[in-house]
Amino acid sequence: MATPFPRPAHVRALAATDLARRLDGVTLRTVSGAPASDPAVRGVTLDSRSVRDGDLYAALPGANVHGARFVAQALAAGAVAVLTDDAGATLVGDELGPATGDLPLLVSPDPRAALGRAAAEVYARPDGTRLDVYGITGTNGKTTTAYLVDGGLHALGRRTGLVGTVETRIGDVRLRSTRTTPEASDLQALLAVMAERGVERCTMEVSSHALVMHRVDGVVYDVAAFTNLSQDHLDFHGTMEDYFAAKASLFTPERSRRGVVVVDDAWGRRLAERATVPVTTVSATGADADWHVRDLGDRAFLLTDGGGTSLELVCPLPGDFNQVNTAVAALLLHLGGEDLAEAARAVCEDPHVPGRMERVETGRPDQPLAVVDFAHTPEAVGAALRALRPQTRGRLVVVLGAGGDRDPGKRPHMGAAAAAVADLVVVTDDNPRSEDPAAIRAAVAGGISDALQDRVRVVAGRSTAIREAVAATSGADDTVVVLGKGHEQGQEIAGLTHPFDDREELGDALREHRTGTHPKERAPHVEPETSTPEEAAP
Numbered sequence: 001m002a003t004p005f006p007r008p009a010h011v012r013a014l015a016a017t018d019l020a021r022r023l024d025g026v027t028l029r030t031v032s033g034a035p036a037s038d039p040a041v042r043g044v045t046l047d048s049r050s051v052r053d054g055d056l057y058a059a060l061p062g063a064n065v066h067g068a069r070f071v072a073q074a075l076a077a078g079a080v081a082v083l084t085d086d087a088g089a090t091l092v093g094d095e096l097g098p099a100t101g102d103l104p105l106l107v108s109p110d111p112r113a114a115l116g117r118a119a120a121e122v123y124a125r126p127d128g129t130r131l132d133v134y135g136i137t138g139t140n141g142k143t144t145t146a147y148l149v150d151g152g153l154h155a156l157g158r159r160t161g162l163v164g165t166v167e168t169r170i171g172d173v174r175l176r177s178t179r180t181t182p183e184a185s186d187l188q189a190l191l192a193v194m195a196e197r198g199v200e201r202c203t204m205e206v207s208s209h210a211l212v213m214h215r216v217d218g219v220v221y222d223v224a225a226f227t228n229l230s231q232d233h234l235d236f237h238g239t240m241e242d243y244f245a246a247k248a249s250l251f252t253p254e255r256s257r258r259g260v261v262v263v264d265d266a267w268g269r270r271l272a273e274r275a276t277v278p279v280t281t282v283s284a285t286g287a288d289a290d291w292h293v294r295d296l297g298d299r300a301f302l303l304t305d306g307g308g309t310s311l312e313l314v315c316p317l318p319g320d321f322n323q324v325n326t327a328v329a330a331l332l333l334h335l336g337g338e339d340l341a342e343a344a345r346a347v348c349e350d351p352h353v354p355g356r357m358e359r360v361e362t363g364r365p366d367q368p369l370a371v372v373d374f375a376h377t378p379e380a381v382g383a384a385l386r387a388l389r390p391q392t393r394g395r396l397v398v399v400l401g402a403g404g405d406r407d408p409g410k411r412p413h414m415g416a417a418a419a420a421v422a423d424l425v426v427v428t429d430d431n432p433r434s435e436d437p438a439a440i441r442a443a444v445a446g447g448i449s450d451a452l453q454d455r456v457r458v459v460a461g462r463s464t465a466i467r468e469a470v471a472a473t474s475g476a477d478d479t480v481v482v483l484g485k486g487h488e489q490g491q492e493i494a495g496l497t498h499p500f501d502d503r504e505e506l507g508d509a510l511r512e513h514r515t516g517t518h519p520k521e522r523a524p525h526v527e528p529e530t531s532t533p534e535e536a537a538p
């Protein structure tokens with residue numbers, strides 16, 4: 001898929017030989033052994049389908065295929081040089097033969113690691129342009145905190161950029177994000193475009209995939225923040241230790257200048273000890289920290305250093321965890337040079353975070369409290385439901401599933417976390433991707449103990465499940481919450497993405513429930529029938 005990201009108008013046309021010299025560990029070679037030609041490199045990409053005239057094409061080894069397989073396509077599209085590894089150089093020779101004997105090959109033992117720096121060289125900002133970059137990492141809360149920071153900056157009158165799961169923004173221009181953290185060459189181009197268009201501060205989510213896959217190499221964050229660590233992505237990282245090591249690498253001088261670390265889990269406490277840049281710590285649980293969050297009820301909380309500074313704030317979003325996200329956002333801005341009190345008030349002004357604890361309203365006074373949230377880890381499922389429990393006088397009904405082709409180990413824990421708090425758990429499909437949806441549902445429901453199985457319904461088809469959940473509520477005292485897909489606009493089933501929006505589905509279900517309309521199926525379903533709880537037996 002072609003990258004949607006723009007390129008800067010002004011680039012440095014660096015001779016390929018010069019570029020090679022600027023990159024540590026890179027040697028210049030040709031297929032034939034003849035001297036390399038020396039074209040000007042004016043852009044960088046790692047995807048042959050996105051090559052533009054004058055580009056360096058990074059032919060990277062991948063889990064599925066070696067990018068060197070696409071060198072002919074890249075050259076046809078205008079690539080003038082190739083960054084690759086030894087294996088890639090051999091493949092280029094095999095694919096192209098002597099025809100492009102003087103094509104400059106920039107060869108590195110780890111071309112993915114060289115990519116960000118290569119792009120940073122080519123897209124180097126004009127002197128005097130200042131763009132501060134803030135990076136937020138952690139298992140849960142990156143998107144929410146990034147919106148809080150960006151909203152705060154906006155309220156303070158700064159021109160901002162935002163890069164994350166939901167969208168990418170350059171000032172007022174909004175682009176769709178394909179990943180939480182873009183690939184290194186896209187990111188460097190994006191930051192250069194932001195600087196060109198007068199953006200002063202860019203706030204971005206930094207995923208653990210990005211840290212391991214060198215997507216943020218070439219960026220030094222002015223302030224980095226860590227929210228928390230709990231189980232997710234073990235399909236990619238293997239162990240929690242490795243997952244932690246990925247996150248911790250953000251808090252080193254190569255990647256950031258200073259940090260904010262939440263020390264409410266053991267990983268955060270370890271990070272605060274291990275970080276090799278100065279960090280400010282914050283806790284909402286009374287752990288030893290520089291700053292503390294004290295809940296005052298009704299969303300009010302105190303941000304205090306236990307000494308002379310105490311700010312009373314009203315959290316703009318529901319849930320105790322959002323008080324922590326708000327505190328992190330305020331402290332990050334403070335470390336970035338803003339006055340703390342002004343920053344904290346600005347952060348609390350009026351953030352809209354799409355698909356996170358987002359209410360769905362029909363205008364009908366007797367509708368249940370209806371919420372769409374992005375919780376898709378055991379920890380987040382528990383946190384989201386615990387946030388809604390006290391507001392619910394009647395029944396708390398939750399719809400959830402788990403994504404296919406993603407960490408299978410978290411599925412039973414997600415089911416268990418939901419059943420521990422909710423009165424009814426409707427287990428259904430998230431994005432099954434290439435997996436069997438029934439097996440994923442069974443894994444989620446299978447995590448729920450026998451004693452709680454009477455709270456569980458397993459329903460194939462997310463649309464049907466949302467309608468069953470709404471039908472299980474009986475008025476304004478009840479809550480129905482749909483977890484896992486938040487802002488997502490599609491449901492990925494067997495290689496195809498079908499339009500699907502939880503907020504629309506929930507709104508439709510609430511309106512149909514009121515008028516007694518028959519549930520309509522808007523999205524294609526893998527299996528149309530409603531299955532029974534037996535299917536979920538472990």
Ligand SMILES: CC(=O)N[C@H]1[C@@H](OP(=O)(O)OP(=O)(O)OC[C@H]2O[C@@H](n3ccc(=O)[nH]c3=O)[C@H](O)[C@@H]2O)O[C@H](CO)[C@@H](O)[C@@H]1O[C@H](C)C(=O)N[C@@H](C)C(=O)N[C@H](CCC(=O)O)C(=O)O
Nearest residue numbers: 046047048060061062063064065067070179180181207209
């Ligand atoms: C697990 C993972 O992150 N994989 C990334 C990895 O893919 P890969 O090693 O399998 O690459 P590959 O498919 O073998 O292709 C090899 C190379 O050939 C290139 N290619 C391929 C085909 C073609 O026609 N032309 C071409 O140039 C590719 O661009 C690639 O560089 O390198 C590719 C680019 O080099 C990435 O696109 C790809 O991200 C995939 C799409 C992905 O889904 N990543 C997700 C899991 C991800 O990154 N998620 C995080 C975390 C979100 C969160 O925190 O919850 C995110 O930041 O979004």
Ligand SMILES: Nc1ncnc2c1ncn2[C@@H]1O[C@H](COP(=O)(O)OP(=O)(O)OP(=O)(O)O)[C@@H](O)[C@H]1O
Nearest residue numbers: 139140141142143144165321373374375380383384
């Ligand atoms: N600080 C927090 N602690 C625990 N749970 C949280 C926290 N912040 C948000 N959540 C929960 O996690 C869900 C995901 O939040 P958010 O989208 O902000 O995280 P993220 O880190 O960007 O996730 P992703 O990696 O998938 O992009 C929220 O919908 C909410 O249920």
Ligand SMILES: N[C@H](CCC[C@H](N)C(=O)O)C(=O)O
Nearest residue numbers: 376402403406430431484485
């Ligand atoms: N960025 C997250 C999104 C997960 C959202 C959930 N709907 C799923 O499909 O698992 C991931 O790739 O793990």
Ligand SMILES: [Mg+2]
Nearest residue numbers: 142143165205
């Ligand atoms: Mg996110």
